[in-house]
Amino acid sequence: MHAMQYEITLPADYDMTIVHRRIATRGHLLDGHPGLGLKAYLVRERGLDGSPVNQYAPFYLWRTAEGMNGFLWGPGFRGLSADFGRPAVRHWLGAGLRRGGAPGTPAAATRRLDRLPEDADPAEAVERALAELPDHPDLHTAAVAVDPGRWELLHIALWLRAAPEDAPGTRYRVHHLSSPELDRLPVGRHW
Structure with missing residues (x-):
C-alpha cells in the first residue's frame, strides 16, 4: 500500500464553491481507477473546523x-496541474490499515504527521502507531504510513460523521470518496 497526498492552499478570499463544483463534476472519474484503494477528496475551509486556510488536499491509498503512476502521469493529474499549478506530492509507504465497522461514506478526516527523533527505533515507533489506530464506531478507515526519507509517520483516519473531539491532527471535510479497490487493501500490519 502507498499513501499519497498533495495540498493546494488557496487564497483566504478564494471562492471554495469552485473546488466543491470540481469535486462534484469530476470526483466520479476515479471511482473505477485500477490500483486505487481509496481517494478521499479532502477540503479545509477557512473558519470551519478551526481551519486557518482554504485548501484542497486529496488523500490516496494506492493498492498498486x-x-x-497511471494517475500521476495521466490526464487526471495533468488537469489538476493545468488548473492549479503542479503541487508537490507527498508519498509514504503503507505500514498498516484498519477498517471501521460501520458502512457509509465518510464525512470527515483527520491527519497527523509525526517526525521520528533520530534516536527513535523506527520499527518500535511504527508498532506503537499501529497499536494506536482508532477503534471507534464512526471510523470508516484508518492507516499508518512512513516516509523513510524524512522518518515521518502519517496517521490518517476517515470518519463517518464529524471527527471525535479527541481525535488529534488536522481536520478535513470529505466531499467525495472513490474506493474502487478498498476491499483489496490488506488489513493489519503490512510486513
Whole structure:
C-alpha cells in the first residue's frame, strides 16, 4: 500500500464553491481507477473546523504502484496541474490499515504527521502507531504510513460523521470518496 497526498492552499478570499463544483463534476472519474484503494477528496475551509486556510488536499491509498503512476502521469493529474499549478506530492509507504465497522461514506478526516527523533527505533515507533489506530464506531478507515526519507509517520483516519473531539491532527471535510479497490487493501500490519 502507498499513501499519497498533495495540498493546494488557496487564497483566504478564494471562492471554495469552485473546488466543491470540481469535486462534484469530476470526483466520479476515479471511482473505477485500477490500483486505487481509496481517494478521499479532502477540503479545509477557512473558519470551519478551526481551519486557518482554504485548501484542497486529496488523500490516496494506492493498492498498486502502477495505479499510482497511471494517475500521476495521466490526464487526471495533468488537469489538476493545468488548473492549479503542479503541487508537490507527498508519498509514504503503507505500514498498516484498519477498517471501521460501520458502512457509509465518510464525512470527515483527520491527519497527523509525526517526525521520528533520530534516536527513535523506527520499527518500535511504527508498532506503537499501529497499536494506536482508532477503534471507534464512526471510523470508516484508518492507516499508518512512513516516509523513510524524512522518518515521518502519517496517521490518517476517515470518519463517518464529524471527527471525535479527541481525535488529534488536522481536520478535513470529505466531499467525495472513490474506493474502487478498498476491499483489496490488506488489513493489519503490512510486513
